[in-house]
Amino acid sequence: MENVVLTIHLLLALALIGVVLLQRSEGGGLGMGGGGGGAVTGRAAATALGKLTWILAAAFIATSLTLTVLAAQKSSGVSVLDRLGDTETPAAEEPATPGLPNVDDLLPPPSSDAPLTPTAD
Template identity: 50%
Template structure:
């Protein structure tokens, strides 16, 4: 299911970028429209604005779906307690070395031996 939503999401993103770049800016910097073409003037602006709004709405819906769908899948695997879906064997705890002294400062590192190249 996620692959289908991702495919739709990528198509919408591509179309949205193309539509935004195709729109005529106020300064005309990125606008590609000329005087002749299928759309001219006000009709082009209305059609592109409406299409951009529709694609933006679809983009937000697919983004939310891609966020919520994995949570639903975890919930369905674990029942009422979603933590049951986690594999406790894959969790690893890393122990940090203890520092000397009262504060949280780490012990200073030793100076490099003479003759060894170091940038510090």
């Protein structure tokens, strides 16, 4: 269910981006203007794209809220901090992966000028 809503959500996002980019600039803002006016203004197309933008935006918000509710139901009421403080079940030790170098071997050797430990003056 969550994957279906997520797919619809992504498709709505792409459609919303496309519809917004198709709309004619009304001047002002960061745009350079809408070009020449004249007899062909395209107001009907702008109104249809405006309505489609509102519909897509409402559907996008609805899928966002749906995904939030689905994620909240899946979380099982346990906080991340509660999981970190869980000392009853210790984590199983994972065996070291063969072929990977030791972390200490990756560090550069200390220079001969600098002392290894800070000296108290």
